[in-house]
Amino acid sequence: MNLVSYGFLGFLALVLALYYVVPRRFQWIFLLAASCVFYLSGGPVYLLYPLITTVTTWFLAGNMGRISAASKAHIKEQKLDREQKKAYQAVTKRKLRRRLVLGLLLNFGILAVLKFMNEAAAVGWILPLGISYYTFQSMGYLIDVSRGKYEPEPSLPRFALFVSFFPQMVSGPISRFDVLKKELFSEHPLDGQQLSFGLQRVLWGYFKKLVIADRLGPAVSMITSSPETYGGIYAILGMLGYTLQLYADFSGCMDIVLGVSQCMGIRLPENFNRPFGAESLAELWRRWHMTLTQWLREYIFFPVSTSRFSKWLSRFNKKAPVYAANITVWFVTGIWHGVTWRFVAWGLANGVVLMISQELTGWYRKFHKRFAFADSRGYGCFRKLRTGLLFSWLLSFQYYSFGMVFVMTGSMIAGSRIGQLFDGSFAALGLTGPDLAVLAVGILLMYLVSRLKESKDVRQILAEKPLAVRYAxxxxxxxxxxxTGTYGHGYDAGTFIYNRF
Amino acid sequence: MKNKRVICLLALIVLSVLILAGIQRLVLPKYMGLVVEGNFTAEYYEEETPHDVIFLGNCEVYENISPIVLWREFGITSYIRGNAQQLIAQSYYMLEDTLRYETPKAVVFNVAAMQQFDQDNESYNRMTLDGMRWSSSKWNAIRATEMEDEHMIEYIFPILRFHSRFRELEADDLTYYWRRGKVAHNGYYLRADVRPVGDLPAERRRSDYSFDDRSWEYLDRIRQLCEDKGIQLILMKAPSLYPAWYDQWETQIEDYADQYGLTYINCLEAADEIGIDFTTDTYDAGLHMNVYGAEKMSEYFGPILLQVPGVEDRRGTASEGNSHYKAGLSYDDVWREKCEFYDAMKASQEAEFAELGYIKQFYIQ
Incomplete structure (x- = not known):
């Protein structure tokens, strides 16, 4: 079931109505049932892979929990000396690691095989919705349990809800069990304001998706898929349009997901924090797809940078472990987005730019000390603009081949003429005057809301206004x-770009 | 205080509904230009007197029979409930819908619709079904014929389907905002231009000439419904030269008519008897009749229809009432207006065609 479909809206209305009717202690059970229905709507086979992940992860985590508990009890009961304790803990650790590796291999194996076979080998196997998201979320849980961060969940149905909670299953956010369980398994009385705020956020999400992202989609796709036709100023428009489309699409999807959850009194972690307000690429990545970035930092960056291999590398260069971890993270980021060389190149290009920025940190500091204007508001705006453009340019690795990125960059710099927009080729993009007007209004609205959010939640500001203003x-x-939304007959709205990851 | 809040909320809800209804009316296609078929279905509900004969089918009906001539020459009251590519399932539900308002003496069904059960263009579904009043018949007609990417909710709230027309609004959308003009003559689509038959595409050979089982099922349902209501069902094939009407199809329909004792008239075979001249009686090179061909068809059909028990010359009489129609209305008065509208449109098109060689409204540059 797609989040942009009449079916989903009907399903949501029904779920919300029943959610507040069932006894509160059964709300989580009702959500589990609703999540199963949501996933089953695509066909029984769609439930198979999430079920395998749920059962294997729950079983292995439970097993690890029992081993850890038995180990602790044994150490306590047997009154072992320091050496014996260390040896016993090492044995326990090995047991835990074996189970962790088994879980990781099995679940990442399923993810890798399905994604590779579908995207690289194009065999057309069924790829469950949001497989990357629930796999990462479940494996984060397994790693946390193996590290003893929290106890494993004893109830399989409860754990199943953590994996399959329907709003977040499709495109994230990737939540941590210790945080999400408090939200999922508490009782939620009907709260008018939460419901109203949630619905407003859902509406805002649809606005971003249907009015902006999907309106831009066909034109952007035409430009980015035909570099031989659309060079010069069109390549610039394509680059900016793709970034805008991606942002409106993904953040719109997140607004819907978080809004739906809020309607049920469940708070999910935010995935975006005004990314285009960032003054550096590193900061932008801390504001864009935040839960994935946090996951990668916690479960890949830190383990790699502290691994034996990194220690060995540090003998050659002090920063080598960080760079090795950085490259690994960006390689995984690329692969996570798509099993093609373009996504790998995009991921690694980000990694390389971030490493260069890291190396130049000293220079930046000196520059800021020397020139007072570097701290001015104007220069801050310039940095934001520069960061946004850099991010957009890096995204072009996703849709152009590696060599073509540089050819098109040359074309943007040397071959752009305003006149290209008036030679008739712009009309072929299918954007009419009313479309451009709607886009202009839409983007302006998105910008204004983003600025307002700097100080206060826009919905809170609105809630303090008179009824007539709120209504208007x-x-x-x-x-x-x-x-003005691009939905319904004749439009291919529906699929979110990040659904396919 | 609480009352004030409730009143405020109610007022806002009413205001919202009004705004939504206003926008929906604005973006709905008005079908007053090149394509007028989208208005045919709804025009039926404006009728003041009942009809003895109802024609059902696609363009082979609504372009080939003139109810005005049937009235003028024979005093037969008739209405065509047909539309562009109207499928047999839609014809069945259209008949069911018609029977809510009146019980005709004869139903003439054009069998060309037997050859295609599934719709291949959503626009045709919309033109046929949007104008239908809401009833279980409309619901079932949509369910039976909707295409894969169509949704019932888009029929219930057409703004969901036509919202994208905000990009292409034109003067007609304001001109006909409150009320659309009348475009058909008891369901008949009048064309007074002439385009003689030229080279027709070669007949395509088919691997299977059997009609779809679902088409047969709906033909059975039409027949059964007519039997239940005491209506005589007549099958016809209009004199369209293209698309081809194969001998194998003809045989199947003949056998069906024989099996159930139905009258079947193949006007294509009777074209000479009817007096159709394909150099002057068609406006699109043999696909459909123009007004001259349709008038000849009506003159041919009139005597056949008068043989049906209950189908009478209604001239000089007044209408019988039912739950929908008022009793005592003079048929002459009602039909005089229709005839005047018909004559005026025909004369205007003839003048335009004589002067320009085409009719502006239907001219594609």
């Missing part, structure tokens, strides 16, 4: 989505 704002937004 929310109903106007609804009309914008209803009338």
């Amino acid at each position: 704002v929310i109903f106007s937004l609804f009309l914008l989505v209803l009338v």
Whole structure:
């Protein structure tokens, strides 16, 4: 079931109505049932892979929990001396590691095989919705249990809800068990404001997705898939359009997911924090797809940078472990987005740019000390713009081949002429005057909301206004989505770009 | 205080509904230009008197029979409930819908629709079904014929389907915002231009000439419904030269008519008897009749229809009432208006065609 479908809206209305009718202690059970229905709507086979992940992860985590508990009890009961304790703990650790590796191999194996066979070998196997998200989330849980961060969940149905909670299953955010369990398994009485705020956020998500992202989609796709036709100023438009589309699509999806959860009183972690307000690429990545970045930092960056191999590398260069971890993280990021060389190149290009920035940190500091204007507001704006452009340019590795990125960069710099926009080729992109007007209004609205969010939640600001103002704002937004949204017959709206990851 | 809040909320809900209804009316296609078929279905509900004969089918009906001539020459009251590529399932539900308002004496069904059960263009579904009043018949017609990417909710709230027309709104959308003009003559689509038959595409050989089982099922349902209501069902094949009407299809329909004792008239075979001249009586090179061909068809059909028990010359009489129609309305008065509208449109098109060689409204540059 797609988040942009009449079916989903009907399903959501029904779930919300029943959620507050069932006794509160059964709310989580109802959510589990709803999540199963959500996933089963695609066909029984779609439930198979999440079920394998759920059962194997729950079983292995439970097993690890029992081994850890038995180990602790044994040490306590037997009154072992320091050496014996160390030896016994090492044995326990090996047992835990074996189970962890088994779980990781099995689940990442399923993910890798399915993604590789579908994307690289194009065999057309069924790829369950959000497989990357629930696999990463479950494996984060398994690693945390193996590290003893928290106790394993004894109840299989409860753990199943953690893996399959329907709003977040499709595109994340990737949550941690210790945080999400408090939200999922508490009782949630009906809270009018939470419901209203949630619905407003859902509406805002649809606005970003249907009015902006999907309107840009066909034109951007035409430009980025035909570099031989669309060079010069079109390559610049394609680059900016792709970034805008990706942001509106993914952050719109997150608004829907977080809004739906909020309607049920469940708070999920944020995935975006005004990424285009970042003044450096590193900062932008801390604000973009935040839960994935945190996952990669915690479960890949830190383990790799402290591994034996990194220690060995540090003999050659002090920073080598960090760079090795950095490259690993960006390689995984690339592969996570798509099993093609383009995504690998995009991931590694980000890694390389970040390493260069890291190396130049000293120079930046000197520059800021020497020139006072570097601390001015204007220079801050320049840095934001520069960061946004750099991020956009790096994204071009996703849709151009490696060599073509540099050819098109040359074309953007040397071959751009305003006149290209008026030679008739712009009309072929399918964006009419009303489309451009809607896009302009949409992007402006998105910018204004983003600025307002700097100080306070926009919905909170709105809640403090008189009823007539609230009505006018929310109903106007609804009309914008209803009338100018690219949905319904003749449109291919629906799939979110990040659903395929 | 609480009452004030409730009143405020109610007022906002009413205001929202009004705004939504207003926008929906604006973006709905008005079908007052090149394509007028989208108005045919709804025009039926404006009728003031009942009809003895109902024609059902696709373009082979609504372009080939003139109810005005049937009235003028024979006093037969008739209506065509047909639309562009109207599928047999839609014809069945259209008949069911018609029977809510009246019980005709005869139903004439054009069998060309037997050859295609599934819709291949969503626009045709919309033109046929949007104008239908809401009832279980409309619901079932949508369910039976909707295409894969169509949704019931888009029929219930057409703004969901037509919202994208905000990009292409034109003067007609304002001109006909409150009320659309009348475009058909008791369901008949009048064309007074002439385009003689030229080279027709070669007949394609088919691997299987059997009609779809579902088409047979709906033909059975039409027949059964007519039997239940005491209506005589007549099958016809209009004199369209293209698309081809194969001998194998003809045999199947003949056998069906024989099996159930139905009258079947193949006007294609009777074209000479009817007096159709394909150099002057078609406006699109043999696919459909123009007004001259349709008038000849009606003159041929009139005597056949008068043989049906209950189908009478209604001239000089007044209508009988039912739950939908008022009793005592003079048929002459009602049909005089229709005839005047018909004559005026025909004369106007003839003048335009004589002057320009085409009719502006239907001219594609």
